[in-house]
Every structure is written in structure tokens, then in C-alpha cells.
Amino acid sequence: MTEKSCNDPEVREYASPPCFAHELSSAYDGQSGPGDCWSDVLRWRKAERQRLIEERLAIDADERKARSDRIAPRLDLAIGKVSGRIVSGYWPFRGEPDLRNWAIKIIERGGRIALPVVIRKGWPLEFRVWRPGDRLERGVWNILVPSRGPSVVPDVVVAPVVGFDGANYRLGYGGGFFDRTLAAIPRRPLVIGVGYAGSRLRTIHPQPHDIPMDVIVADD
Template sequence: MSEWQELRSKQRIEMLACREEISKNNRYCWSSAITATLKKGFPVLQRSAVGFYWPRCGEYDPRPAIKFFQEKGAIIALPEIENKRELLRFRKWWPTAPMKVDIYGIPVPDKTELIAVDAIIIPMVGFDKQGYRLGYGGGYFDRTLAVIKPPPLTIGVAFEISRLNSIAPQSHDIRVSFIVTEMGIYRVLMGSMTLISNEECAAENPLR
């Protein structure tokens, strides 16, 4: 294992343990704040095909946001992993969609329509000041984002306690477009993060 892999493995263990210690009240309040920010800051999602995810391991629960955007007209898709060597595929989801459990035990749509997503809401175990994401270690999102054309809008979601100084980024790592925490929206640009208002973000990502 290389030095950067060892660092990330240690960070991942620490961040997951830290996240599990969040109180039920804080998790609810922080998740509600993130959902409210997604609603206000990204009206573009209301008319887009959006890749979300099913929550696990104490991460931000996007299901209220999924409900909101779907009711506004968005097409919702969830990522599917058939084996560890393949890229992510996004399958259409709706409240009564047939579901199965993937190789990681995560609920995913069962053989529903494959969707080309315009935007992806990406869970983050951690994130650093350059806008790089620490994930679960499979590399699925980076490999998938590297080949999607045109590149989708990418919005990383996490709690502020998941902030790191650096994940020791490598050439294959891809920054997200924005990061949303309970504190607000960070625009990721030129290797730095800038906190912006919901209104400013909405102007950049308007309803189409």
C-alpha cells in the first residue's frame, strides 16, 4: 500500500467513526439544513435527470431531497454496481420501483431504465480544502466521472465534521463542482473552496 493510500485508509476510519458518533438530533438538523440548501441553491435539479444515492453508515440522508425534486419534475436515478471492476450505472427510481440489494448490501432499482444523468449528488466520507472527495475506497465515482460526456454537475454532500486538510490527491482524483454541508454551499474552483449564498448558487444553476 502506498503512502497516500495509507493516509486515506486512516482518514476513512477516523471520519466514519466520527460520523457514527453524531447525535440523532444533530444528524437530523444537519441533514435538514443540507436538504433546504439543495432546494434553494440548485433549482436546475428540478428539471434534470439527477443521480442520488441510498444512505448508509450515518451519512447525509437525501431521501427528503429526492422526494422534493421528483415532485418538481426531476428524473431520479440511483447508482448500481454489478461488480467491482465496472463503472457506476444509474437506474431510474420512483417510490414503487422494484428494488434489489447490490454487492454492498445497498438497495438499488432492479432492472429499471438506465438513465444518462445531468447531475449527481455524491456522498462524501470526507473532503479537503481543495474540493477533493474522500469516498469509501472503491473509486467508482472517479472512474465513472472520468468518462461521462458531457461532464455532469457534481454536488458533494457531507457534514462539516468531515472536513480534512488534504486527502493527498492523485492524478485520477476528480473534484466536485460544489460541496454542500449544513453550513451552506462551497463553490469549488481552481483548487479552492469559496462559501457562496444560496441566491448566488441559484443564479449559476437556474431552473431551465
């Protein structure tokens, strides 16, 4: 099927037109990046996602560890007291900052660590408490997740970013899991995005369904 232009009269007659630059966040100024169509934004995000992941994977392992070590104390400052709180971390994937040692220190300081679990496509994430030694299994994208355990509501959610902008919007992997989860969670946690400084974008061209992080912590 041939893709229709945004100027096609048939397209303009749709009740919910696929071209809706007017619905973009005010962060979108139209100066550069995608055109006026949501399909253009999707293509732009896909290309940026691929570029940023490739750049991230090209980082030397020792350098990646050094950058992760720089992020950890900044996270401590952003979170504050952890004793008695549930902090949702993540198992590193495709070159993401590795914060597993930091997570163990959270447990040593009286906090609890939870890991996000994809239950089903289109569903919110589930958070399960994890401690070193707990059984893990391969989940979606082959990421290790706790194989059992009750679902909990975290006080803090640490979410890895593929890209981010100055308004604290997060460019993820495109599945919408974190946005869907934050929209459905019964009480809003402190939400912190983590990533490398080189992943900073002028804007991700946020849409009405995008939910900004409370803060972004990077290695710069």
C-alpha cells in the first residue's frame, strides 16, 4: 500500500487526521527534526533510537563502567534517604549504564530493590522485589527478571533512557511500557531517568501520551 502524503485531500478528511503538529508539545518548535506528521515523528524517533544505541554500544567496557560509576553518586543525591523505600532499578541491556553494584548498596542501606517485568504487550509493567541470590529468568528481549514474587509499588523508579531532552522527556525503546505504567500506577513515584550525556537531544518532540521524568541523571 502506498503511504499517503499529509497534503492528500483524503487524509485531511479523516476524523482524527494523521498529521497533527498542532497536538505536539510546546517543546516542538518545528525548526528542525521531523515534519508535521506523526508518522514523520515516528520515523525520526526510530532513526535517533538506532543512532544512539549504536553509539552507546561502541563505548569501551571500561569507559562504560567509569560513566556508570559517575552516575551512581548523582543518583544518591537525587533520591536522598533510601531506608524503608522501594527503589525500582533495571537489569542493564544494550549498553545501558550498569547500576547493579549501586542497587546492592541501596539494599545495604536499608532500601529494597525492585525490577520491572513485562507481563504482556500493551500492559503496564509489574515491579517485583529482588535481592542478590533470588532466582532470575529470561523475560522479554531476553532481559533477566525475578521469576516470582509479589507485585509492589515502588517509591522511586529509575528508568534507563535511550535519549532525553531538556524538558526531562525520555526517548525509550518505543514499546510505551514506562509511559503506560506511570499513567496507571496508583501513586506517583519519584521518576528518574538515567543515561549518558551524549544521549541528550534538543527535543524528543513529545506527544500527549509522553510523560516526563522528574529528573534526568547523566554522567556529565
